[in-house]
Amino acid sequence: xxxxxxxxxLNADELYFAQKTTVVIDVLRASTTIIAxxxxxxxxxxxxxxxxxxxxxxxxxFGGQTLIGGERNTKRIEGFALGNSPFEYSRNAVExxxxxxxxxxxxxxxxxxxxxRELFVCSFNNLLGMAQHLAExxxxxxxxxxxxxxxxxxxxxxxxxxxxxxxxRLNRSAKISDSSRAAMALYxxxxxxxLEMLENTEHGKRLIQNGFKxxxxxxxxxxxxxxxxxxxxxxxxxxxxxxx
Amino acid sequence: xxxxxxxxxLNADELYFAQKTTVVIDVLRASTTIIAxxxxxxxxxxxxxxxxxxxxxxxxxFGGQTLIGGERNTKRIEGFALGNSPFEYSRNAVExxxxxxxxxxxxxxxxxxxxxRELFVCSFNNLLGMAQHLAExxxxxxxxxxxxxxxxxxxxxxxxxxxxxxxxRLNRSAKISDSSRAAMALYxxxxxxxLEMLENTEHGKRLIQNGFKxxxxxxxxxxxxxxxxxxxxxxxxxxxxxxx
Numbered sequence: 001x002x003x004x005x006x007x008x009x010l011n012a013d014e015l016y017f018a019q020k021t022t023v024v025i026d027v028l029r030a031s032t033t034i035i036a037x038x039x040x041x042x043x044x045x046x047x048x049x050x051x052x053x054x055x056x057x058x059x060x061x062f063g064g065q066t067l068i069g070g071e072r073n074t075k076r077i078e079g080f081a082l083g084n085s086p087f088e089y090s091r092n093a094v095e096x097x098x099x100x101x102x103x104x105x106x107x108x109x110x111x112x113x114x115x116x117r118e119l120f121v122c123s124f125n126n127l128l129g130m131a132q133h134l135a136e137x138x139x140x141x142x143x144x145x146x147x148x149x150x151x152x153x154x155x156x157x158x159x160x161x162x163x164x165x166x167x168x169r170l171n172r173s174a175k176i177s178d179s180s181r182a183a184m185a186l187y188x189x190x191x192x193x194x195l196e197m198l199e200n201t202e203h204g205k206r207l208i209q210n211g212f213k214x215x216x217x218x219x220x221x222x223x224x225x226x227x228x229x230x231x232x233x234x235x236x237x238x239x240x241x242x243x244x
Numbered sequence: 245x246x247x248x249x250x251x252x253x254l255n256a257d258e259l260y261f262a263q264k265t266t267v268v269i270d271v272l273r274a275s276t277t278i279i280a281x282x283x284x285x286x287x288x289x290x291x292x293x294x295x296x297x298x299x300x301x302x303x304x305x306f307g308g309q310t311l312i313g314g315e316r317n318t319k320r321i322e323g324f325a326l327g328n329s330p331f332e333y334s335r336n337a338v339e340x341x342x343x344x345x346x347x348x349x350x351x352x353x354x355x356x357x358x359x360x361r362e363l364f365v366c367s368f369n370n371l372l373g374m375a376q377h378l379a380e381x382x383x384x385x386x387x388x389x390x391x392x393x394x395x396x397x398x399x400x401x402x403x404x405x406x407x408x409x410x411x412x413r414l415n416r417s418a419k420i421s422d423s424s425r426a427a428m429a430l431y432x433x434x435x436x437x438x439l440e441m442l443e444n445t446e447h448g449k450r451l452i453q454n455g456f457k458x459x460x461x462x463x464x465x466x467x468x469x470x471x472x473x474x475x476x477x478x479x480x481x482x483x484x485x486x487x488x
Contacts (some may be wrong), residue, residue, distance in 0.1 A: 010254045011395055151255055152423040178446050179396040185433040188428055202422050 001171060002140045005160045005179040007149040008031070009105075009112040021139045022116040023130065023163065025128070026146035027155045028203050028213075029084050030106020031123035032219045033069075034220035034236060036086035039227045041095035044235040047102075049111035051077060054102040068095065070102035085124045085215050098235075105153075109146035110231060116142075119231035120239070123195055123219065127163055134163075135170035143183075154190065154201045161187025195220035245415060248383045249404045249423040252391040253349075253356040265383045266360040267374065267407065270311035270390035271399045272447050273328050273456075274350020275367035276463045277313075278332035278480060283471045285339035288479040291351035295321060298346040311338065318454045321346070329459050342479075349397075353390035360386075363389035363475035364483070367463065368438055369408055374401025375393065377483070378407075379414035387427075398445045439464040455470060 006012055034045050035121040047230055048054045051070065067081030069089070069194050082093070084103050101107050104244030113119055118137075122130040134141055143163060147154035161183035168174045176184070190197045198204045198216050207216055269275055273450035279290050284390055290299045295314065302312050313326030313333070320327030325338070328347050343352050357363055362381075366374040378385055387397035387407060412418045420428070434441045442448045442460045451460055474483040 005396070007251050007396055008255050012251055048373055152249070152251055152426065154422040155428065156427055178398040182396065182398055182401065182426075189429040189433070207380055 001138050002175040002177065003069040003143065003164050003167060003174065003180045004177040005145065005157070005164070005183045007145050007152050007157060007179065009109045009144060009151050010150045014112060014115055016108070017113040017117040018143065019117045021118045021137065021140050021145055022142045022143050023116055023120045023122050023134070025111045025122050025125050025156045025159050025163070026103070026106030026109060027159050027219055028198065028207060029086060029215055029219055030146065031121050032125055033086045033089055033126050034101065034106070034121050034229050035069045035225060035227055037089040037094050037099050038229050038236065038238045039225055040089055040091040042089070042097050042099050042236050045099045045101050045229065047110040048100060049105035049108050051102050054100050058100050065096070066100065068100045070107070072104055074207055074212065075192070085212060086218050087215065093147055105146035105148060106131055109144055110236070113142075114231070114233065116231070121229035121236060122159070122163060122240060124159055124222050125219075125224050127159065127222040128166060128229055129168035130164055130228055131170060133228060134167045135174070138171060148203050150179060153203065154185065154186070155198055155203060157183050158187050158191050158197060161185070164221045165197045168205070180227055194222065202223050245382050245417065246419040247387065247389045247408050247411060247424045248385070248421040249388050249389065249401070249408070251396050251401060251423065252394050253353045254394045255390060258356060258359055261357040261386065262359040263361045264386050265381065266357045266386045266388055267364045267366050267378070267457030268350065268353045268357060268388050268390060269366050269400045269403050269407070270347070270353060271367050271463055272442065272451060273330060273459055273463055274345070274347040274390065275365050276369055276474065277328055277330045277367050278345065278350070278473050279367055279369050279469060281338050281343050282336040282480065282482045283469055284333055286333070286341050286343050288481050289343045289345050289473065291354040291404055291477050292344060292346050292478050293352050293355035295346050298344050310342045310344065312344045313319055314351070316348055318451055318456065330462050331459065341358035347401040347406045349390035349392060351432050353388055356388070357388055357441045358475070358477065360475070365414050365473035365480060366403070366407060367405070368466050369404055369463075369468050370402065371473055372410060373391070374472055375407055375410035375414060377472060378411045379418070385398060392447050397428070397447065399442055399447060401427050402431050402435050402441060405429070406435055432441060438466060
């Protein structure tokens with residue numbers, strides 16, 4: 001297996017991902033929120049690339065069973081039921097519901113990589129489970145950092161570096177590209193204290209300014225679940241652990 | 245001043261660069277080659293984004309005064325007078341000539357950033373002079389890594405990190421973005437021995453396989469010239485040092 005990192009969804013077009021195994025990372029906060037929603041019983045999460053598409057497909061769905069969530073530049077979109085904070089996706093709010101999710105970076109990254117053969121969503125919350133699954137799969141993997149408005153995201157890269165380090169530890173034959181070497185070096189440099197790292201990134205500072213300090217603490221938690229969101233071409237659902 | 249790094253030309257569209265100060269880095273080998281050509285007396289270098297455009301504009305120029313140079317995936321393009329090795333751009337070959345240059349990454353990066361107010365070209369060869377000029381300019385700077393086929397390039401990023409480190413040392417008020425922090429960390433990690441770093445990158449290994457080991461040694465040389473190629477919207481010429 002070979003592990004490669006893409007630092008922005010713009011680095012590759014949609015066809016680049018065709019038939020590949022892809023892991024999407026958007027630590028602040030879409031990955032974390034998707035994992036929370038599905039772990040709390042949401043039936044599925046439908047990531048969309050535009051607000052217009054979110055509104056359009058929600059129109060054809062049963063009102064009570066569907067929730068639209070999303071944010072633009074950290075703030076909930078007007079008229080949407082939910083924003084992009086993992087705390088909003090409680091069992092009470094999302095159980096048995098379909099979530100249509102639009103976010104500035106994360107849902108667009110999933111949309112970009114939609115032609116992947118397998119597509120998983122990772123954050124610090126499920127990082128060890130993700131590494132274990134990748135190490136067992138033993139395939140080439142593209143780790144796609146959602147980035148921030150198509151630019152580099154330090155927190156996504158550090159998470160990618162940690163995922164690579166853990167996966168390599170579990171599968172000694174894993175090879176790494178230059179971008180993976182860089183991500184691992186950045187994990188070594190900045191990853192000792194995840195919470196502190198997140199609070200000191202540009203995105204983290206903006207979230208704190210907007211009152212989401214608690215979200216950052218939640219996003220920083222390592223290995224609190226083994227759940228892995230998996231994309232079937234249309235929706236994200238939890239990977240059936242019994243088939244792993 | 246604030247220093248920001250873009251890890252791929254695709255991270256931003258052409259208008260992003262409008263009115264900005266931009267430094268393009270393509271260590272292996274376009275930056276290095278452009279600096280060599282102008283230092284050896286070439287009148288100007290015209291970077292182009294496509295082979296077709298290189299051929300088209302060369303048609304309207306005086307044959308004897310114009311040379312087309314370029315490569316695709318390390319190899320000289322058929323029918324072009326020169327490839328992309330700095331050794332081909334000797335004084336004997338290029339003095340008083342106009343060079344039309346197409347390369348896989350570097351010339352496309354310059355084309356992408358063509359709307360910049362100021363656009364400079366940097367490699368390890370002129371890094372200290374570039375840092376001195378930026379520190380004196382005291383403006384916000386976008387450092388654009390040409391990357392490799394639009395993907396991340398470790399060597400360009402390490403060079404960017406070294407440029408940021410040197411510039412900050414000369415201008416203590418310089419602020420840095422998250423991507424600049426990452427580039428500096430990668431410079432600290434991989435920059436101790438530039439030649440060894442270059443030889444061990446994916447691109448470096450490919451150049452060695454194709455017989456360009458000597459080029460890599462040349463590209464690794466630090467501060468061998470103060471010459472700075474500067475783009476006027478159409479062509480690259482040496483920055484007039486007397487006006488600095």
